[in-house]
Amino acid sequence: MSIILRSQAGLIASLLIVLAGCSADRKAEQKDLKTANVEMDNGAPMAALKLLQHRVQSNPEDIPTLLALGRANADLGRYQPAILFFKDVLAKDHNSVEAMKGLARIDLKLMPDRALSRLQDMVKRFPRDPQVWTDLGVAYDYAGQHKQAQTAYYTAMKLDPLLIAAQSNLGFSYALNGQYDSALFMLSPLAASADATPKIRANLAYAQFMSGNVTAARQTLQHDMSLARAEKVLDSYRQLGSKHGSL
Structure with missing residues (x-):
């Protein structure tokens, strides 16, 4: 009986070690994702991509990872891969405002007219998102509609004074x-x-x-x-x- 109990205790201990290892891996990957976003905020998208490389291999369907990959590629001017990542997110979550923002910002670079139409639709769907209103203001400025742009920026400021x-x-x-x-x-x-x-x-x-x-x-x-x-x-x-x- 004692042999069986010792065997069970060994199995439990082994399982706990495995679970602890998995937990540590997840924490490391979460840290990589957070650090990657900080790198992009600091203007270092290539450093972010290097951090995301291992994470996407372990989590190829993870939406935050795909969003980060889309953003990093867009920041590097690699718009086609960025579009693919953002569309992949939308295929998984049709209401992902972050993926929509990513596509809108690419449109602002490449097709401002389409960006304006996209963002006008987005503010109807997400009227409480200050960043969407800010991006809409940029699209209006591109179109030479400065008064409308100023209204959009002011709306964003009311939603988020900071x-x-x-x-x-x-x-x-x-x-x-x-x-x-x-x-x-x-x-x-x-x-x-x-x-x-x-x-x-x-x-x-x-x-x-x-x-x-x-x-x-x-x-x-x-x-x-x-x-x-x-x-x-x-x-x-x-x-x-x-x-x-x-x-």
Whole structure:
């Protein structure tokens, strides 16, 4: 009897060891996924892909992993693989707003007109999602519909007052629409904050340049790039301004 009990105890101990190992593996994979998303937030999509490589082999149907792979590929400009990953998610979850956002952002890069139509439909389905409203604002700005864009950004700000992207994009939309005082008033404090991003500073530099303060625009850009690179960006602003008849 004691031999049987010892045998059962050994089996239980072995099972517990296996389960503990599985739990540790799952925790490691979850950590990899979290770290991969942080890497993408920090502008390192290739590092994210390396972290996701093992996870997708172990979890080929896992929706968060597929979403992360779609985002990483899109950030690298590999739009066709990104589209495949996002569509795979939608095949598994027809209501995945994150997959829809991913496809909409690719459309913003490649087919802005289609992005506008897609996002107009999305805000009807997800009216409480501030990021969808922000992306819709970008689509409106691409279409030259700046007043509609500003309404969309403001809606996003009401839904999430901490969503800095909506505020920054609203300031940029003001600049695109020739509302330079409003643009500077919106963007200057954002660019001066401790958590300001290069995108926010670029938006401010555009508003400064278009308002006639080229020196300030150059100084703002040089927070994130060399003088030579800043001059190239200013040249692109000049070209954009001439198209709009502003300079």
